[in-house]
Amino acid sequence: MSYLEAIVLGIIQGLTEFLPISSSGHLEIGKALFGNQAGAQESLFLTIALHVATALSTIVVFRKDIFDLLKGLFAFKWNESKTFSFKILLSMIPAIFVGLFLQDQIELLFSQNLVLVGAMLCLTAVILFWADKAKKTDKIVSSKNAVILGFVQAIAILPGISRSGSTIATAVLLGIDREKAARFSFLMVLPLIFGSMAKTLLDVEGISQKIEFLPLLLGFLAAFLTGVVACKWMITLVKKSQLKYFSLYCLVVGGIALAYGLL
Numbered sequence: 001m002s003y004l005e006a007i008v009l010g011i012i013q014g015l016t017e018f019l020p021i022s023s024s025g026h027l028e029i030g031k032a033l034f035g036n037q038a039g040a041q042e043s044l045f046l047t048i049a050l051h052v053a054t055a056l057s058t059i060v061v062f063r064k065d066i067f068d069l070l071k072g073l074f075a076f077k078w079n080e081s082k083t084f085s086f087k088i089l090l091s092m093i094p095a096i097f098v099g100l101f102l103q104d105q106i107e108l109l110f111s112q113n114l115v116l117v118g119a120m121l122c123l124t125a126v127i128l129f130w131a132d133k134a135k136k137t138d139k140i141v142s143s144k145n146a147v148i149l150g151f152v153q154a155i156a157i158l159p160g161i162s163r164s165g166s167t168i169a170t171a172v173l174l175g176i177d178r179e180k181a182a183r184f185s186f187l188m189v190l191p192l193i194f195g196s197m198a199k200t201l202l203d204v205e206g207i208s209q210k211i212e213f214l215p216l217l218l219g220f221l222a223a224f225l226t227g228v229v230a231c232k233w234m235i236t237l238v239k240k241s242q243l244k245y246f247s248l249y250c251l252v253v254g255g256i257a258l259a260y261g262l263l
Contacts, residue, residue, distance in 0.1 A: 001046075001215045007035045013050035015225025018186070018234040020128055020246045021253070023051070025042025025117045028159045029257055032114055046216065048197050053220045057227030058186050065183065067123035087141055091150035091188045099196060100153045113159075114228040114261030120160025121254030128162075128247035131169030138177045140186045145174050153188065160254070161235070163189060165246065168238060182238045186231065 009163035015022040027047055036043070059066060074080020088202050141149070152170045156163040164185050237243075 001176055001212055003055035003215050003218055006215035006219035007222045010050060011226050014054055014223040015230045017054040018164055018230040020162045020168065020243060021250050022121060022124055022160050022162040025121055025160035026083045028117050028241055047048050049216060050192045050223045052197050053223035054227035057188050057231055058190060060186060060228055061231045087143055087146035088145060088188050090146040091153065094150040095192050098157060107257045114257045117160040118160050119255045120260030120263055121257060124162045124165055125247045125250035125254060127169045128165055128243045128250065131172045132243040134172045136178065139175045140180055141176055145176060162195055178238045182235050228248025
């Protein structure tokens, strides 16, 4: 992998992780355009490593929220922080199940299958357009909502389905306040990303001999820096209810990917 490819893929990840247009789908398109010849394991490792970079972006942007959560967790009484953390744990269960028992099948999805990516981007477009029409409310995420969002997050492992877009859109359709929906969506994925990275490092034998670390570092830094900007931007966009523009974008890119993959 060249330095340019690594930086471009990092920027793609940083921008698309928080915007509702599927970072994994765009990464697969980017890899295909660069003619990336990496195997399924190396390709998945790169995707997860860049997701770790954007997870760190989330920590930077939500550092106050995370600090308050941690402070509340160590208090000797049941409080709002413990309730929120419990909901995060509930939301993780479906994705943990998928990660533990369907790892081999997941790896096969990250092999630049543009037909799958295109179809899932078109599905993301429909979800975003639908959510953009939902009425604004001030409800918070309930335990039941957390479980539903967890299943949506597990399905969003498919490249082309936007994790942030699908979880935020589902939360909005469930009647949850848009800003609260975005906050929960961005925070619920953090434990899963770091867990996925650790599991991949343990499971993949000889990964250090297959990965070029300097290009990976450049991609990681590019993803982190652009991720900070995109995360802040996305929160503003969700509050202003402008998901329909991303819906149109996903439909166009999904259609192109489908056509390219089929032809």
